[in-house]
Amino acid sequence: MRSVGDALDGLMDKAFTRKPPKSAGAQMRFLVKQLKGTKAAAQLLGISQRTVERYVKNQLKNPRPDLAGRMAGEVRKRWQLKVKDKARQAAASTNGLMIDVRAQLGYAAPAGTTDEARERHLTLALPPHHAGRLFDAQERGGEQHMRQAVADALKEVYFQQRGTRAASLEEVRMLNVEHIEFDL
Numbered sequence: 001m002r003s004v005g006d007a008l009d010g011l012m013d014k015a016f017t018r019k020p021p022k023s024a025g026a027q028m029r030f031l032v033k034q035l036k037g038t039k040a041a042a043q044l045l046g047i048s049q050r051t052v053e054r055y056v057k058n059q060l061k062n063p064r065p066d067l068a069g070r071m072a073g074e075v076r077k078r079w080q081l082k083v084k085d086k087a088r089q090a091a092a093s094t095n096g097l098m099i100d101v102r103a104q105l106g107y108a109a110p111a112g113t114t115d116e117a118r119e120r121h122l123t124l125a126l127p128p129h130h131a132g133r134l135f136d137a138q139e140r141g142g143e144q145h146m147r148q149a150v151a152d153a154l155k156e157v158y159f160q161q162r163g164t165r166a167a168s169l170e171e172v173r174m175l176n177v178e179h180i181e182f183d184l
Contacts, residue, residue, distance in 0.1 A: 002177065008134070015086075034078050103178060
């Protein structure tokens with residue numbers, strides 16, 4: 001099961017114009033430059049300042065798996081911020097997003113209709129205003145906010161077909177997300 005936040009992070013990785021550094025030394029040099037010092041990098045990663053200096057000088061080359069994961073995550077978070085912002089802005093203003101989701105989707109509807117969730121696999125184009133709401137929910141934090149933004153987008157685009165049907169549909173619930181992926 002993949003979270004909406006992970007899927008959005010993967011989307012931003014697709015926007016990179018260059019690959020992030022792969023070696024431990026290059027990653028550490030990038031973090032030291034971004035954080036303006038070895039002390040800040042050491043505090044961020046939870047290691048000693050001397051260890052950071054050894055990675056910068058390539059005296060150490062193979063970090064422990066947990067440290068390697070933290071380093072790669074922090075580099076990805078800070079890599080090409082302007083490119084990521086430009087991609088977000090384009091998606092939220094003109095381009096929108098593509099979503100591929102496999103989850104149990106159900107809805108709250110007036111009495112006499114079914115609201116039982118069932119598994120669906122949808123691939124849809126989301127309009128720019130939904131992309132903007134999704135990025136806003138990501139900034140506010142919390143997986144629940146992002147899931148609700150996706151559910152609201154699916155309600156409008158898929159269930160209500162942009163206002164041409166199911167006008168009385170109140171709320172779409174997204175449960176048991178098996179797969180979710182976004183594309184620009």
